[in-house]
Amino acid sequence: MPRIQQLDPRFQGLLYGSLSIQSVEDVARELIQNSVDAGAREIVLTIEIDRFAECVNVICHDDGDGVACDDMESIGRPHCSSRIGAVDKFGYRGDALDSIIQVSSVCRIVSRRSEGSYETVFSGGERRGHSMIRSADGSGTSVYVYDIFGRIGVRKAELFSNKDSIYLRNIQRMISEMRRIAFYSLAGHPLVDLRVNIAENGRHERAIIQVSRRSAADSLLDGTVKLMQQIYGKKVIPKHDVFSAESDGIAVEMAVGRSLVQTKGLQFILVNGRPSLDRDLRHRIDRSFETQSTPETPPGKPVYVIFASCKADLLDIVQCNRFWQSDEIGKMIHEILSSRRVRKEVGNQNSDINNDYLRLPQSNLATLSPFFNDISEFRISKGMLAGEDVFKVVGQADKKFIIVRVRVERPVLIAVDQHACDERINVERIYQEFIESTIFSGDLSEDSRLTEPIEMDMNEEEMGQMTIFRDTLKLWGIGYEISTKRITHMPQLIINGDKREAIEYGIKKYLDELWRGKKLRVENMKSKEWWNYIGQMPELWKAIISKKSCRMSVKFGEELERSKCENMLAKLIICRDPFHCAHGRPSIYPICELGSMKTV
Structure with missing residues (x-):
């Protein structure tokens, strides 16, 4: 039949x-x-x-x-x-x-x-x-x-x-739209494999897209976040918070990323499993997020997925997926965001590291000696670092660590890795100087002109990408001559930091990341904060800067005077991410809680 x-x-x-x-x-x-x-x-x-x-x-x-x-x-x-x-x-x-x-x-x-x-x-x-x-x-x-x-x-x-730049831009737009289609099509279907x-x-x-089925044991939101990570990359939403509410036949579940990005293309609203086309509902949600912002909030857009369910019939769906309950859905989302703090982490959206606070990893000293107690729940925040007379340098230990007394409600003794500390200071200084001399200057410097241009072995597709992203490359200090396929300008920091073959590979990799949307075009970013551009920097550039900062930093085995220790600590506490070295390892470790001890 x-x-x-x-x-x-x-x-x-x-x-x-x-x-x-x-x-x-x-x-x-x-x-x-x-x-x-x-x-x-x-x-x-x-x-x-x-x-x-x-x-x-x-x-x-x-x-x-x-x-x-x-x-x-x-x-x-x-x-x-x-x-x-x-x-x-x-x-x-x-x-x-x-x-x-x-x-x-x-x-x-x-x-x-x-x-x-x-x-x-x-x-x-x-x-x-x-x-x-x-x-x-x-x-x-x-x-x-x-x-x-x-x-x-x-x-x-x-x-x-007929124009290569327009044709390639059309292909890029097609790939971007296919990602959005894949997300909306599979958001409620976790057991589907898709390859485009x-x-x-x-x-x-x-x-251009490869999605593997998610676990049936995952919740709807967890599975959808994994789907987003498969399509757009894990770094777009490395951490997220989950919120939910239900009232009068309407249920709302939402996952909100803790990092901000520079595009609204990672905001998804589904009502009864379908993409919502209700512009009023989207505008209301945008305003609700804006009310959570503070003067300290970095520029950027939230990443979120919202599932709403309500009673509907075919007529609702026929009318462009607009539901009479949209006002109530918008109110519920506003109440959720108003009553629960939505965390916004600063800056480097391509980092899995939380640079807003540090929950100290403690070793098993507490189980080995009665003189050490469990302080694994102790957290140091940036706000605490900003206080006066919070830290007191006790001295250097084993020519590796700076021992510091932290004056907080529960005074503790911590060890600061002297190499990681100096490396963090150096890497942020180099990042800031580099971004100010490239992104913020807006032009190629004469000092960056190469006496021996780099010959690039590029196919037609890669040449088209170079044409499309020429302005982006220029802001990172890369000058390219299309007719001869040669790199004519390169920052001295980069050209001195690696072999030319590695630089060619790094540029091609960066073009591919721009093409796939994994990196943003910095000419479209309006931020005046150098920190917000690190996540969009070519990965080779970041690796060279991290290596340079490591080599120039204080090493284990170097004896430091107290004044040197105090100077390093003073510089560390004003860093944007004082808790990690350039490679992501912790720079601070706990030793013990001081309890009733008055002086150290």
Whole structure:
């Protein structure tokens, strides 16, 4: 018995024009979501781009239920679907395949089921028949969409610009949008594997998105945060807080990252499992976050995922996913943020290290001697460091540590690693000087001109990336001559810090991170704080600066006078991250609580 049915005529008029295929990404979205609705556990989607032939194909394979033979006659017809009216499915409209068929030159649908495999072909927007074919074992569906917008020349021209910079920018936008589609499509489906490939001009496919199924034991929010990390990288939300509330049939769950970023592209709102298109709700949430800001809050946008659930019917979803309960949802989110402190960590969003406070790691001294007690819960914050006469240097121990008495409510004795302390002071000084001389100066210095330019071995794609990100590279002190493929300018700190082969590799790696959105284009950042740019710096630059700061710092085994110890400590406590060396290791360790001892 056929499962594909037609949508109630009452809703067909409301839906007219609501699904419009405007881009290649729209085609990819509908195919991925069709696969999810079909119960697929593995989805592979490939975007083939031939710039010279001006042709784009999208091919999607899944291992879902497949389409029954009786339904192959109805597939692709407007307002027809096996999920008609199912508000918990993406394909409630039954319009996806028909819309794709109308904008492509050829569309081929292959269904694999236990009783046999079937094929239906559409050409020029018309059905050309279907037949039984031989196919691989296992159930699933494969959809081949050839020459998207082949019948709409204007749309095709928008993608295939003659200018390399515009064409590559279009590809970058496509990749960025595919990440967003992957997130929204899989947010409520933790058991789905997804791979999205792109193949340009006959080259080998490269994966731009690879999502592995999350654990079924994860909560909805934990699984969704892992999904975000798989798509955008672990560093976009290394730590997060979870909030929830429920009232009058409305439930809200939200995960809020503790770090701020420079884009609003990492803010996701889902209502009943669907992306919310309600701009008023989004603006209300933005204002709620703004009320949590203080003058000390660094510039940036919060990273968050919000799930809201409420009673809804098909009419709510037809009306652009706007729900009459949106006002109540907005109020609940505002109350959550107002009543619970949302933590905002400073600066380096690409660091897993918390530089706002330090919970001291204590060794097992407390179990070895009655003179040492457990202070593992003791925390030193930046606010404590700012106080007067908080620290008193006791002396140097073993030519490795500076022993310090901390004057707080529970006075403690701590050991400051003298090498890590000096390394932290040096690395922040070098970072600040470097960023002020590059990012904030805005131009290449004559001192950075290379007497022997670096020849770059670059393919067409990499040359296009150099063109797109030329302004970004310039702000990091890199000058590039496109006609000769040569690096003409490079900061002396970098050129003296590593071999030229390593520098070439580091630049290519940085371009790839910009291309994939793992690094931000610093010309779009408005911050005047040098600290906020470290996370966007090329990784090779950071490694060279860390190595330089290490080599110039005080070493273990050096004897220090008390005045030198006091001077180092005074500089450490005004650092942006006084708790870690340049490589992330702790710079401060606890020894014991002083208790009733009056002097040390």
